[in-house]
Amino acid sequence: MFDTLMLFVIPTLVLRLLGLIGVRRFGTWRVSAAHGLAFLFTMTGLAHFAPDSVTVMPSHNDLAAMVPSFVPFADFAVYATGVLELAGAVGLVMTGTRRWAGLGLAALLVIMIPANIYAALNDIPLNGEAATPLWFRIPEQIVYFALALWVSGVLPALRPHRDTADTHAAVAAR
DSSP, X not given: OOHHHHHHHHHHHHHHHHHHTTOGGXXXXXXXXXXXXXXXXXXXXXXXXXXXXXXXXXXXXXXXXXXXTXXXXXXXXXXXXXXXXXXXXXXXXXXXXXXXXXXXXXXXXXXXXXXXXXHHHTTOOBTTBOOOOHHHHHHHHHHXXXXXXXXXXXXXXXXXXXXXXHHHHHHHHO
16 A cells, blocks of 8 residues: 555655755756656556556556546557556656646546545555545545645645745845
8 A cells, every 4th residue: 555655755855865965966856756756647657558467567458457447548548648657757867848748647546536535435445456536535635636746846845945045044134
């Protein structure tokens, strides 16, 4: 159940640690999280193309089974969302495209909610494991949605930057 979450958390922590020891690219939590989210979407995007013989991740057929019957062309939908996840992952690691990639991935997460609900309510297994319960999956999707918006710069930083705090202090001192 926590496997997908760990695909974000572990890379983000490792990258931020690299930032703390001097790798300038990962000097902030936001950039480290953008790359961690890119890793997550790379792995989940690859699953959209995985044959059943691959046992380390869900396969294309597993994901196609999650697609509700009202969505036409389930196989195509799985391939298309996989391409979008991989494109979004690439966009997150490039500063110039991070904003649009984050917005696009946030939208994609919203679009994929019916598949996650359908899979949970119908107990559709992924890679032979029980479906992620709805009480976990929806909050997890909300976390990824918020992270995609945060790393894109749409949501503000969690705490004010020093420059901002210093500016407010200087204005207040006048």
